[in-house]
Amino acid sequence: MIALIDRLRDRGWRLTAQRRVIAETLTGDHVHLTADEVLARSRAALPEVSRATVYSTLNELVGIGELLEITHPDGRKRYDPNVAERHHHLLCVECGQMLDVRADDPQLPADQRHGFEVLDVEVTFRARCPECATGA
Amino acid sequence: MIALIDRLRDRGWRLTAQRRVIAETLTGDHVHLTADEVLARSRAALPEVSRATVYSTLNELVGIGELLEITHPDGRKRYDPNVAERHHHLLCVECGQMLDVRADDPQLPADQRHGFEVLDVEVTFRARCPECATGA
DNA sequence: GTCCCTGCAAACGTTTTGCACACAG
DNA sequence: CTGTGTGCAAAACGTTTGCAGGGAC
Numbered sequence: 004m005i006a007l008i009d010r011l012r013d014r015g016w017r018l019t020a021q022r023r024v025i026a027e028t029l030t031g032d033h034v035h036l037t038a039d040e041v042l043a044r045s046r047a048a049l050p051e052v053s054r055a056t057v058y059s060t061l062n063e064l065v066g067i068g069e070l071l072e073i074t075h076p077d078g079r080k081r082y083d084p085n086v087a088e089r090h091h092h093l094l095c096v097e098c099g100q101m102l103d104v105r106a107d108d109p110q111l112p113a114d115q116r117h118g119f120e121v122l123d124v125e126v127t128f129r130a131r132c133p134e135c136a137t138g139a
Numbered sequence: 140m141i142a143l144i145d146r147l148r149d150r151g152w153r154l155t156a157q158r159r160v161i162a163e164t165l166t167g168d169h170v171h172l173t174a175d176e177v178l179a180r181s182r183a184a185l186p187e188v189s190r191a192t193v194y195s196t197l198n199e200l201v202g203i204g205e206l207l208e209i210t211h212p213d214g215r216k217r218y219d220p221n222v223a224e225r226h227h228h229l230l231c232v233e234c235g236q237m238l239d240v241r242a243d244d245p246q247l248p249a250d251q252r253h254g255f256e257v258l259d260v261e262v263t264f265r266a267r268c269p270e271c272a273t274g275a
Numbered sequence: 276g277t278c279c280c281t282g283c284a285a286a287c288g289t290t291t292t293g294c295a296c297a298c299a300g
Numbered sequence: 301c302t303g304t305g306t307g308c309a310a311a312a313c314g315t316t317t318g319c320a321g322g323g324a325c
Contacts, residue, residue: 017299017300017304017305018299019298019299019304019306021305022305037289038290039288039289051306053308054290054307054308055290055291055292055306055307055308055309056305056307058291059291059306060305062290062291074211074212074214075210078210078214078216078288078314079288079289080214080289080290093251093252093255095255096258102253102255104247104253106245106247106248106251107245107246108245109227109243109244109245110242110243111229111264112241112242115240115241116229117240117268118268118269119229119231119238119264119266119267119269120267121229121264121266122232122265122266123265123266124262124264125265126245126260126262127260127261128247128255128257128260129258129259129260129261130255130256130257131255131256131258132253132254132255133253133254133255136256153279155279155323155324158280173314174315175314187282188281188282189281189283190282191282191283191284191315191316191317192280192282195281195316196280198315214290214314215313216314216315
């Protein structure tokens with residue numbers, strides 16, 4: 004699996020220090036960061052990163068399909084670098100943490116299609132994580 | 140199927156003109172309105188409805204389980220009065236319209252549970268509606 | 276009469292935008 | 301050198317809140 008940063012280089016992406024740091028922040032499994040979290044982590048590596056640059060970079064990466072935008076129930080968008088393998092999400096409804104999971108896609112019965120052409124399915128398993136279960 | 144307004148009366152809900160109009164707006168199948176749409180439609184019936192009242196009423200109804208809050212990919216919350224039957228959603232990714240659909244719940248394989256206790260599953264079929272397909 | 280709902284407007288958190296400057300190619 | 305990425309600050313957007321007044325029960 005080629006890292007995001009390398010795929011961007013291959014695309015001839017204009018590589019600045021800020022964009023490199025942001026891309027490096029968005030690496031790993033089960034990474035579902037908010038824009039603010041990306042900003043904070045990027046600044047830890049390079050203080051000269053602005054909020055505007057984070058947002059414009061995130062939107063650009065989503066646009067070219069190198070990043071998935073997740074609509075989290077808390078209302079804030081999250082960014083998921085795992086574009087290589089189709090996956091679904093396991094969400095802890097108490098603390099909000101998310102994990103990537105594999106599961107079979109559900110099918111939409113023909114009599115429920117309303118003439119729509121189905122392109123894709125998004126599945127979110129709402130759950131309680133071990134830590135939150137212990138606390139409760 | 141008892142209408143929202145009647146269920147609220149049965150609960151001893153304090154019934155004002157504004158709340159009645161808002162509840163009546165949230166009636167029907169395949170209704171997935173934003174707060175602003177609820178405001179606009181409520182004002183069409185009764186101009187003396189404020190944004191704050193709409194938001195507080197929506198949040199109260201969600202809290203007591205008489206309304207579902209949907210996280211739409213456009214970032215705005217939607218409100219779905221169909222709490223009687225579990226259902227999933229069919230979304231047109233071009234125009235954003237949503238329909239309620241019935242489909243079997245997918246299962247999360249045991250080796251993907253990460254120790255979580257699964258409570259519920261949310262499924263969204265991403266699709267293109269007939270009108271958008273014609274236009275394309 | 277009491278308590279809760281109401282409207283208004285201001286505050287809030289997140290995301291977007293306008294602009295002049297700086298730097299990668 | 302040129303085009304595009306950058307920071308800053310302000311604006312835009314959806315949502316929430318504080319407060320004084322009014323209406324349901």
